[in-house]
Amino acid sequence: MRRQLARSGLRRYLYATAAVLLLFLMYRWFTRRPEPNLIYGYRGEIMLPEAPAAPKLNTVKLEIYMESQCPDTSRFLHKQLMKAWSLLSQTGRVELVLVPFGKARCVAKGDNDFECSCQHQANECILNQLMNCVIDRVGFPDKIVPIIDCIQGKFNLENAMQSCISNNPLLDEAEMQACATGPRGRRLLAIAGARTAALHPRLDFVPWIMIDGERNTDALYDLTENLCKKLEPAPEACSDYMQSLKRN
Numbered sequence: 169m170r171r172q173l174a175r176s177g178l179r180r181y182l183y184a185t186a187a188v189l190l191l192f193l194m195y196r197w198f199t200r201r202p203e204p205n206l207i208y209g210y211r212g213e214i215m216l217p218e219a220p221a222a223p224k225l226n227t228v229k230l231e232i233y234m235e236s237q238c239p240d241t242s243r244f245l246h247k248q249l250m251k252a253w254s255l256l257s258q259t260g261r262v263e264l265v266l267v268p269f270g271k272a273r274c275v276a277k278g279d280n281d282f283e284c285s286c287q288h289q290a291n292e293c294i295l296n297q298l299m300n301c302v303i304d305r306v307g308f309p310d311k312i313v314p315i316i317d318c319i320q321g322k323f324n325l326e327n328a329m330q331s332c333i334s335n336n337p338l339l340d341e342a343e344m345q346a347c348a349t350g351p352r353g354r355r356l357l358a359i360a361g362a363r364t365a366a367l368h369p370r371l372d373f374v375p376w377i378m379i380d381g382e383r384n385t386d387a388l389y390d391l392t393e394n395l396c397k398k399l400e401p402a403p404e405a406c407s408d409y410m411q412s413l414k415r416n
Contacts, residue, residue, distance in 0.1 A: 233376035235270030236295035268299035297353030
């Protein structure tokens with residue numbers, strides 16, 4: 169009788185031990201951390217796999233064909249370009265090209281000079297030439313944009329020089345004055361004219377806005393949205409902007 173009791177107690181002990189062990193193994197199974205995918209070198213050393221590549225960021229080319237005294241261009245630059253540029257320029261994903269010419273006309277005159285006429289008369293030609301001189305001298309869009317925005321819509325060269333050029337450390341006032349009123353400015357304007365004449369379809373409205381080589385009429389009313397739609401993946405600034413449109 170005692171032997172039977174001893175065997176029974178031993179079985180209960182073994183069953184309990186097995187149950188505890190099983191519970192422990194199940195706990196370890198369900199709480200285990202996944203091991204990294206290990207790769208072994210030819211010497212048997214462990215080599216961790218390379219991290220997945222970051223998503224490739226695309227860029228967008230924005231071209232604006234404009235006139236310095238055109239009211240539609242002024243509204244677009246002041247309200248649309250400046251807003252979009254302040255949001256997206258720091259991403260480095262917008263390639264900006266400004267072409268001040270519009271519906272002007274330049275005819276070769278003499279040796280390496282031109283005679284130009286503009287839609288809004290002589291002052292516009294001078295201001296267009298000043299813009300082209302600034303673009304040629306400064307080169308960097310993030311520096312150019314605020315200067316061009318300042319010149320846009322000014323009444324004449326004197327007004328533009330005082331407001332936008334005289335106190336700008338990037339520019340020499342005398343050099344810009346000479347460029348805007350001399351043969352160099354006219355040559356730069358003629359080059360802008362050749363670029364404008366090459367558009368297909370031909371320019372028939374100013375500002376003429378192109379995104380990635382195609383005219384975009386909707387960008388006249390919301391440039392930021394139209395640029396954001398082209399950026400993949402969209403930067404955080406675009407996500408915030410698109411959310412703000414939904415709230416409104």
